[in-house]
Amino acid sequence: MVLYVIGLGLADENDITLKGFEAVKSSERIYLESYTSILMVPGFKERLEKLYQKQVILAHRETVELEAESILEGAATSNIAFLVVGDPLSATTHTDLILRAKHSSPPIPVKIIHNASIMTAIGSSGLAGYNFGQTVSVPFWSDDWKPDSWLERIGENLNIGLHTLALSDIKVREQSAEDMSRGILRYQDPRYMLIPQLISQILSAANSQKADYLDPNRTLAIALCRMGSEQERIVSGTLQELLDMANPSQEEAQAEEAEDDADELASEADLDKRRAARAEARAKRAFGEPLHSLVIVGKRLHPLERDYAASYACPGSKFIQVAQDVYGCKE
Amino acid sequence: MVLYVIGLGLADENDITLKGFEAVKSSERIYLESYTSILMVPGFKERLEKLYQKQVILAHRETVELEAESILEGAATSNIAFLVVGDPLSATTHTDLILRAKHSSPPIPVKIIHNASIMTAIGSSGLAGYNFGQTVSVPFWSDDWKPDSWLERIGENLNIGLHTLALSDIKVREQSAEDMSRGILRYQDPRYMLIPQLISQILSAANSQKADYLDPNRTLAIALCRMGSEQERIVSGTLQELLDMANPSQEEAQAEEAEDDADELASEADLDKRRAARAEARAKRAFGEPLHSLVIVGKRLHPLERDYAASYACPGSKFIQVAQDVYGCKE
Numbered sequence: 083m084v085l086y087v088i089g090l091g092l093a094d095e096n097d098i099t100l101k102g103f104e105a106v107k108s109s110e111r112i113y114l115e116s117y118t119s120i121l122m123v124p125g126f127k128e129r130l131e132k133l134y135q136k137q138v139i140l141a142h143r144e145t146v147e148l149e150a151e152s153i154l155e156g157a158a159t160s161n162i163a164f165l166v167v168g169d170p171l172s173a174t175t176h177t178d179l180i181l182r183a184k185h186s187s188p189p190i191p192v193k194i195i196h197n198a199s200i201m202t203a204i205g206s207s208g209l210a211g212y213n214f215g216q217t218v219s220v221p222f223w224s225d226d227w228k229p230d231s232w233l234e235r236i237g238e239n240l241n242i243g244l245h246t247l248a249l250s251d252i253k254v255r256e257q258s259a260e261d262m263s264r265g266i267l268r269y270q271d272p273r274y275m276l277i278p279q280l281i282s283q284i285l286s287a288a289n290s291q292k293a294d295y296l297d298p299n300r301t302l303a304i305a306l307c308r309m310g311s312e313q314e315r316i317v318s319g320t321l322q323e324l325l326d327m328a329n330p331s332q333e334e335a336q337a338e339e340a341e342d343d344a345d346e347l348a349s350e351a352d353l354d355k356r357r358a359a360r361a362e363a364r365a366k367r368a369f370g371e372p373l374h375s376l377v378i379v380g381k382r383l384h385p386l387e388r389d390y391a392a393s394y395a396c397p398g399s400k401f402i403q404v405a406q407d408v409y410g411c412k413e
Numbered sequence: 414m415v416l417y418v419i420g421l422g423l424a425d426e427n428d429i430t431l432k433g434f435e436a437v438k439s440s441e442r443i444y445l446e447s448y449t450s451i452l453m454v455p456g457f458k459e460r461l462e463k464l465y466q467k468q469v470i471l472a473h474r475e476t477v478e479l480e481a482e483s484i485l486e487g488a489a490t491s492n493i494a495f496l497v498v499g500d501p502l503s504a505t506t507h508t509d510l511i512l513r514a515k516h517s518s519p520p521i522p523v524k525i526i527h528n529a530s531i532m533t534a535i536g537s538s539g540l541a542g543y544n545f546g547q548t549v550s551v552p553f554w555s556d557d558w559k560p561d562s563w564l565e566r567i568g569e570n571l572n573i574g575l576h577t578l579a580l581s582d583i584k585v586r587e588q589s590a591e592d593m594s595r596g597i598l599r600y601q602d603p604r605y606m607l608i609p610q611l612i613s614q615i616l617s618a619a620n621s622q623k624a625d626y627l628d629p630n631r632t633l634a635i636a637l638c639r640m641g642s643e644q645e646r647i648v649s650g651t652l653q654e655l656l657d658m659a660n661p662s663q664e665e666a667q668a669e670e671a672e673d674d675a676d677e678l679a680s681e682a683d684l685d686k687r688r689a690a691r692a693e694a695r696a697k698r699a700f701g702e703p704l705h706s707l708v709i710v711g712k713r714l715h716p717l718e719r720d721y722a723a724s725y726a727c728p729g730s731k732f733i734q735v736a737q738d739v740y741g742c743k744e
Contacts, residue, residue: 101427197528197533219543
């Protein structure tokens with residue numbers, strides 16, 4: 083029979099294709115690659131089960147390789163469906179499972195059913211897919227680990243005028259160092275990098291690498307948030323303008339300071355936590371819930387791209403002016 | 414109400430998403446952007462109409478702008494669906510229609526329903542989407558017009574180790590220069606560039622630009638043909654190996670030469686036509702029906718990418734060896 087590797091598309095259970103839906107219905111067992119699935123709507127697995135009228139089995143990314151045998155079991159006599167959010171081979175790849183099926187004896191035929199991913203959704207920014215260079219992933223930094231090799235990739239793209247899609251990190255099923263050292267299997271709450279932190283890290287890396295190709299006030303960018311969903315939000319501006327979107331108003335800042343001052347019992351750690359929570363709330367107010375991605379605009383910006391992207395400019399943005407003065411994008 | 418701009422995906426009418434299908438069913442009028450639609454299965458419009466149980470109106474690309482008013486007519490009181498093969502904003506963009514809707518008075522809400530495009534289907538090559546640079550389109554050359562600015566783009570990608578997706582030209586609804594000069598409105602048969610011609614033009618351009626970053630025997634490539642369809646065909650090898658796939662066998666070449674020699678009445682033009690037809694038939698034997706695209710592999714090739722791509726190597730291919738010797742891709 084067939085191993086179907088099926089893309090679920092961008093946002094919810096109804097983004098599967100008719101072809102993918104038929105393949106699911108013809109399958110004996112249905113696996114859902116769970117690493118990315120929690121990015122979607124709450125209760126996603128249950129929603130899929132309701133739509134399919136079938137049981138869905140979660141397959142954790144870190145164990146798909148270990149579980150490959152059991153996933154492929156019985157594929158000689160029945161169809162198996164392996165579901166992946168987005169396109170199954172676009173960002174995360176599942177080539178190991180696929181090669182294992184092909185190399186089985188007898189080989190298990192594999193059918194890929196493609197779907198939209200953030201790589202196609204970038205078109206909603208108004209920028210042409212043709213003008214994008216390599217994609218980068220920006221990982222969470224910790225106090226003692228701040229990898230920034232992705233910055234050079236952005237520079238390579240900018241150097242030849244190309245746009246860059248920067249994907250923000252997500253952390254799911256992470257364990258704390260403390261739990262791990264004590265042998266406690268407990269996962270921390272999922273963490274998603276939001277636009278302000280993404281931009282802050284980019285500017286911080288540019289600063290320490292003295293990368294003059296990025297400038298908060300002269301580099302244009304487009305925030306792409308929850309693409310393809312009902313809560314889709316697209317915001318364009320300079321890096322600084324986008325960053326400022328999540329700043330507190332003057333009143334808010336004063337109220338927060340007063341609150342912190344009044345709470346004399348709070349430790350410095352408590353205050354840090356509180357500030358982080360406020361920053362997150364403001365980031366979500368400005369850009370909505372995760373996932374967030376960012377497009378950094380390259381110099382090859384075309385007037386048609388500019389006009390469309392400018393229709394998403396944040397209030398008071400100098401998007402058009404920067405496009406003209408810095409990018410040389412004139413009619 | 415809403416203007417739905419809906420991607421139809423890669424291959425046939427069943428590649429629409431459930432969400433897109435619902436949007437179509439809720440729409441008063443359904444337009445099909447026809448430029449790309451003829452790439453799909455024969456009788457595509459009729460197949461859509463059968464699936465939707467509704468009439469589908471063809472909208473020719475060159476007239477979408479002119480017809481925008483009529484497409485958007487009545488959108489205040491009913492939904493309109495505009496269907497595009499692949500993803501609606503990925504390769505060809507329809508930003509003009511969308512901006513016009515947004516700028517209508519009152520504005521017409523626009524919903525984009527994304528889908529797979531060749532930009533996501535490249536994952537089936539085994540190469541990671543992250544490692545692709547800018548995409549190029551290779552246009553048909555004529556005797557007196559041989560544009561080759563796309564070659565430099567490939568060079569830019571290769572220079573930083575990135576893969577390139579090269580899309581081959583299609584010509585539909587083209588008029589001959591003769592018909593045009595006589596004012597006869599008659600379209601020529603559609604033409605599609607197949608893999609051998611695509612590679613020949615790339616090598617020819619590289620030769621005349623003295624571009625040493627492309628070498629028939631040292632550059633790896635992956636032919637992606639009719640991606641996402643039942644006839645999907647993926648073939649990897651060096652540029653020369655892929656080119657050789659469409660060569661005639663020795664017996665064929667002898668038989669063809671004998672046939673030409675025997676036909677003493679044939680003019681040189683007749684013979685040229687016949688040779689072109691044979692070359693096309695052989696190209697289709699090797700790679701199947703159009704559309705054909707080609708991935709040119711960059712130096713950042715990862716062993717996992719190599720192993721997956723090598724599973725599609727043409728018979729006798731030196732794919733693995735070139736990956737090791739030229740690309741430095743070792744375990």
